[in-house]
Amino acid sequence: MKILGIETSCDETAAAIVENGNQILSNVVVSQIDIFAEYGGVIPEVAARSHLETILPVIHKSLRDAKLDFEDIDAIAVTHTPGLTGSLLIGTLTARTLAILKRKPLYAVHHLKSHIYANWLSADNPPHFPLLALVVSGGHTQIIYMREHNHFEIIGTTRDDAVGECFDKVAKILGLPYPGGPAIDQTAQNGNPKRYPLPHPKVSNLDFSFSGLKTAVLRTIQAELGLSIKTPSFELKNHLSTQQIADFAASFQNTACDILLEKLSLALQSHPNIQSIVLAGGVSANQTLRTKTQSIFSKQYQIYFPEPRFSGDNGAMVAAAAYFESLTHTPPTNPYTLSIAPRTPIH
Ligand code: AMP
């Protein structure tokens, strides 16, 4: 079954064709990073306009790269929630129109399900159930229990900031370029992760909190520089040496990863029959997170990370998620009525 997957939930315009949920026939991603680097963040109206200009060429390229015509496609899949309203609208309206004109079944896919299913792409030995997915992205930080395909149970979630958002905000304080996550990952390689001890939040059960960590970094920088807590965060980078920036990046990253993995350990204790651990979302590209996860859990569990090209937003993961929906007999959606939703929890 060949599925055309379309993704426009934030600032990547993406389309891909995937056969049977794991064979990549094409994968086209046009990122808007260059546009937003200048502003230090995504501007929703600009993102939507850019999707509008790019979506049709991206879809055409995905067909051309796969050497296929629309007649060869069995279904279309599109991200319809969660995400930026204007961005989601461009992808879903395009997919709805194509589904009607080309008479193809249309699957509406939840963005976090696709991030999880990125782990099935090109996998010779796919994850085994039951599994725990640690979803770490710019908008979400969740631990999700999957008993089988298409069964999603949120067992832990963030009470405030997402971990990716925290990487981005700390990077901004340190004067690192947008997007902050990859910049911290790279800068931390020259830093000492033990130089600045940072607190772990005290949150009961399996939930997370990352807003306190961002403030702790801010206060530690002010104290290190001997500046008042009233010093605005945007001024601090001018006083930090290259080594201090690297040490703060490494200390923050180390603490953020430890907080994530402590909760994952707790979750594993309360779910004793887990076979696989699956990481998903943009932050799953982080080298320290990957290394720590392997070293702590790989003796007992199979560990999965998406290939780096599939850890950020892409159309292939949308096609994969739709394929597994079709396998579990989820009916396609009505292309005349499909609506978008900026926020819907995975279910
Ligand atoms: P997503 O929301 O899944 O599209 O992922 C975007 C988020 O992932 C942003 O907050 C990025 O800063 C973050 N991110 C991407 N690459 C890395 C990395 N190597 N380390 C940490 N965070 C990252």
Ligand code: MG
């Ligand atoms: Mg995403």
